[in-house]
Amino acid sequence: MAEQTFDAIVVGSGISGGWAAKELTEKGLKVLMLERGRNIEHIKDYVNANKEAWDFPHRGRKTQEMIKDYPVLNRDYPLNETNLDYWVNEKESPYTEVKRYDWFRGYHVGGRSLMWGRQSYRWSDFDFEANAKDGIAVDWPVRYKDIAPWYDYVEKFAGISGNRDGLTQLPDGQFLPPMEMTCVEKDASKRLKEYYKGARQMIIGRTANLTVAHEGRTNCQYRNKCWLGCQFGAYFSTQSSTLPAAQKTGNLTLRPWSIVTKILYDKDKKRATGVEVLDAENNQTYVYNAKIIFLNASTFNSSWILMNSATDIWPEGLGSSSGELGHNIMDHHLGVGAGGKVDGYEDKYYYGRRANGIYIPRFRNLFGDKRDYLRGFGYQGGAGREGYRHEVAELSIGGAYKDALTEPGSWTMGIMGFGEIIPDHANKITLDKNKKDKWGLPVLSFDAELKENELKMRKDMQEDAKEMLDAMGVKNINGYDANGIQGRGIHEMGTARMGADPKTSVVNKNNQVWDAPNVFVTDGSFMTSAACVNPSLTYMAFTARAADFAVSELKKQNL
Amino acid sequence: MNRREAISSVTLLLGGTLLGAEAFLAGCKSPAADLSLSFSADDISFLNEVAETILPATSSPGAKEAKVGDFMAVIVKDCYEGKDQTIFKEGMIKLQEACKKSAGKSFMEATPEQRHDLLVALDKEQKEYQDKKKPEDPTHYFRMMKELTLWGYFTSEIGATKALRYVAVPGKYEGCIPYKKGDKAWAT
Numbered sequence: 001m002a003e004q005t006f007d008a009i010v011v012g013s014g015i016s017g018g019w020a021a022k023e024l025t026e027k028g029l030k031v032l033m034l035e036r037g038r039n040i041e042h043i044k045d046y047v048n049a050n051k052e053a054w055d056f057p058h059r060g061r062k063t064q065e066m067i068k069d070y071p072v073l074n075r076d077y078p079l080n081e082t083n084l085d086y087w088v089n090e091k092e093s094p095y096t097e098v099k100r101y102d103w104f105r106g107y108h109v110g111g112r113s114l115m116w117g118r119q120s121y122r123w124s125d126f127d128f129e130a131n132a133k134d135g136i137a138v139d140w141p142v143r144y145k146d147i148a149p150w151y152d153y154v155e156k157f158a159g160i161s162g163n164r165d166g167l168t169q170l171p172d173g174q175f176l177p178p179m180e181m182t183c184v185e186k187d188a189s190k191r192l193k194e195y196y197k198g199a200r201q202m203i204i205g206r207t208a209n210l211t212v213a214h215e216g217r218t219n220c221q222y223r224n225k226c227w228l229g230c231q232f233g234a235y236f237s238t239q240s241s242t243l244p245a246a247q248k249t250g251n252l253t254l255r256p257w258s259i260v261t262k263i264l265y266d267k268d269k270k271r272a273t274g275v276e277v278l279d280a281e282n283n284q285t286y287v288y289n290a291k292i293i294f295l296n297a298s299t300f301n302s303s304w305i306l307m308n309s310a311t312d313i314w315p316e317g318l319g320s321s322s323g324e325l326g327h328n329i330m331d332h333h334l335g336v337g338a339g340g341k342v343d344g345y346e347d348k349y350y351y352g353r354r355a356n357g358i359y360i361p362r363f364r365n366l367f368g369d370k371r372d373y374l375r376g377f378g379y380q381g382g383a384g385r386e387g388y389r390h391e392v393a394e395l396s397i398g399g400a401y402k403d404a405l406t407e408p409g410s411w412t413m414g415i416m417g418f419g420e421i422i423p424d425h426a427n428k429i430t431l432d433k434n435k436k437d438k439w440g441l442p443v444l445s446f447d448a449e450l451k452e453n454e455l456k457m458r459k460d461m462q463e464d465a466k467e468m469l470d471a472m473g474v475k476n477i478n479g480y481d482a483n484g485i486q487g488r489g490i491h492e493m494g495t496a497r498m499g500a501d502p503k504t505s506v507v508n509k510n511n512q513v514w515d516a517p518n519v520f521v522t523d524g525s526f527m528t529s530a531a532c533v534n535p536s537l538t539y540m541a542f543t544a545r546a547a548d549f550a551v552s553e554l555k556k557q558n559l
Numbered sequence: 560m561n562r563r564e565a566i567s568s569v570t571l572l573l574g575g576t577l578l579g580a581e582a583f584l585a586g587c588k589s590p591a592a593d594l595s596l597s598f599s600a601d602d603i604s605f606l607n608e609v610a611e612t613i614l615p616a617t618s619s620p621g622a623k624e625a626k627v628g629d630f631m632a633v634i635v636k637d638c639y640e641g642k643d644q645t646i647f648k649e650g651m652i653k654l655q656e657a658c659k660k661s662a663g664k665s666f667m668e669a670t671p672e673q674r675h676d677l678l679v680a681l682d683k684e685q686k687e688y689q690d691k692k693k694p695e696d697p698t699h700y701f702r703m704m705k706e707l708t709l710w711g712y713f714t715s716e717i718g719a720t721k722a723l724r725y726v727a728v729p730g731k732y733e734g735c736i737p738y739k740k741g742d743k744a745w746a747t
Binding site for chain 2: 062183221350
């Protein structure tokens with residue numbers, strides 16, 4: 001590659017990196033986007049997108065061989081043969097667990113924006129004010145009014161379908177038409193609202209799937225195979241949305257197989273000058289220079305880069321002067337909820353495979369409610385009819401049994417909680433210099449767990465689920481609490497938190513690293529608290545806002 | 560498979576409708592699978608006949624046409640843990656022995672009625688065993704066979720497209736529509 005100097009470098013091409021590239025190139029900057037893994041081209045490389053169960057050797061499930069090669073991925077649903085290539089090679093990229101931490105990564109262009117769950121909810125001031133109100137960690141230096149216009153901005157481009165529900169704890173957005181609820185969900189929502197006298201609601205999920213054609217992309221065809229890649233471009237991903245927009249400007253250079261090993265820093269100018277890249281294929285080192293750097297390598301990897309940078313000035317790395325770099329790991333804890341059977345509705349069904357569910361927004365520790373823990377949780381779930389795996393009365397073998405199985409079974413309904421994890425300094429990553437990855441780079445060591453607040457919350461998450469399902473008319477209710485290990489939410493946040501004071505935070509209110517104002521961190525690592533809603537939409541908003549600020553600062557010659 | 564499907568499969572935990580093969584889907588603790596495990600052509604024919612007895616040809620093809628026996632062999636070989644492979648292989652012998660006891664002949668020689676009656680009895684046996692057993696006790700072999708038969712048939716192209724309704728690209732979503740008894744379930 002001939003060009004060594006760019007206006008801006010974006011490290012990482014996932015859900016926030018793609019946005020940084022789009023915003024910066026659209027504002028006229030020459031941008032180098034670096035991705036540590038391979039390229040996956042929109043449509044062309046979605047190799048399994050049209051396959052059905054019978055097209056896979058093991059009907060899409062996992063084999064013992066896969067379990068051996070992917071012991072971490074095996075800990076949850078992601079390990080299966082339908083999209084195995086979209087998940088990190090664990091042998092090449094190991095990590096250390098002081099306490100068990102489930103880390104599910106996608107190292108390729110697009111990152112996990114290819115496989116994400118697409119649920120997209122705004123924060124409210126209940127979330128931005130939480131640390132200040134609870135006297136925990138540090139206050140967010142922004143409020144909803146600062147971010148609201150950016151939620152508007154990113155939703156309008158990304159295409160979020162949802163209903164305007166008028167809830168203060170879950171602000172409405174710029175929505176495309178909502179998807180429908182099933183008959184059971186419609187009636188259940190009515191019952192829920194009546195039972196709790198309007199204090200609790202069940203709404204249709206807000207999802208980054210298009211319900212109408214949008215920005216040149218086709219609307220969802222309801223195949224429910226999003227995580228295999230969508231040839232219709234019907235859900236938001238780097239490939240379907242931000243990358244084409246960036247490429248259209250002619251200002252983008254995308255370089256896959258590029259592992260950023262450190263940010264290069266000029267201690268006299270107090271500015272980053274560029275990055276050092278280890279080519280993952282040929283193991284050569286390259287240097288790229290830029291006026292602005294956006295770190296979007298995903299939460300832990302962005303902090304890893306900071307930890308390995310400017311260590312001659314700060315031994316713990318660039319951004320470590322506050323003592324908070326690597327600390328305050330958060331996620332959403334889940335795997336707790338309830339399910340049961342719904343009587344009746346035998347004459348009701350649905351058409352299409354909805355790539356979305358229902359959502360019950362947070363009601364705990366709000367509006368006068370006070371529990372023995374802080375913060376709260378929401379639920380995702382849905383109601384559908386059993387498929388061939390249903391019991392048939394009196395029959396178990398033979399023709400009549402088979403024919404009975406070809407009809408849909410009973411309705412069932414289930415909901416699972418997503419709970420907020422409080423920032424705790426003790427939950428941290430450090431560099432493990434004794435263990436190296438495939439490229440000889442030190443790996444991360446994880447020391448994080450659910451603490452008392454989360455464990456207390458989980459009791460309510462299960463009991464409230466059971467109580468609500470009962471109120472909605474669900475029978476034979478079974479609750480569960482299975483594995484609230486940090487990381488399983490795949491919403492990892494923290495380690496480079498935002499704050500008002502350089503002594504207690506890593507980045508400022510514009511996502512600038514205090515010690516290097518031309519380095520912007522806008523992936524999950526900047527999060528100061530976690531709320532209980534899926535975080536990606538918030539990363540998008542902060543990224544667009546930070547890019548706008550970065551370019552205006554550049555024009556003012558402040559950077 | 561996505562997280563939302565994983566949530567809904569938990570709803571199947573109610574009332575004992577969770578069938579045997581889910582055990583290996585939940586993740587293994589001791590992956591000592593015998594990858595040299597093999598099924599002979601006779602083994603596959605036998606498994607096809609067992610599967611066909613559970614899900615015979617009706618107005619739609621049966622399990623044999625969907626090659627469920629072959630499917631069962633692949634899954635047991637590649638996906639089952641070692642201990643479950645042993646249970647399955649020993650189970651094939653146990654089924655033969657049970658057949659000799661009740662019908663006086665091997666499964667391959669028995670009549671469709673004799674096969675049917677035998678499997679009804681074995682299914683009753685596995686249900687009672689599974690209901691009473693502790694979580695750490697082994698799975699009943701017939702539970703495995705039945706689960707693999709159902710899974711293997713209804714996710715085969717024949718099962719999905721001929722016994723169920725398969726629409727590759729629905730194009731729209733209608734959440735609340737009438738259902739008429741006799742209409743087939745969606746395959747995917």
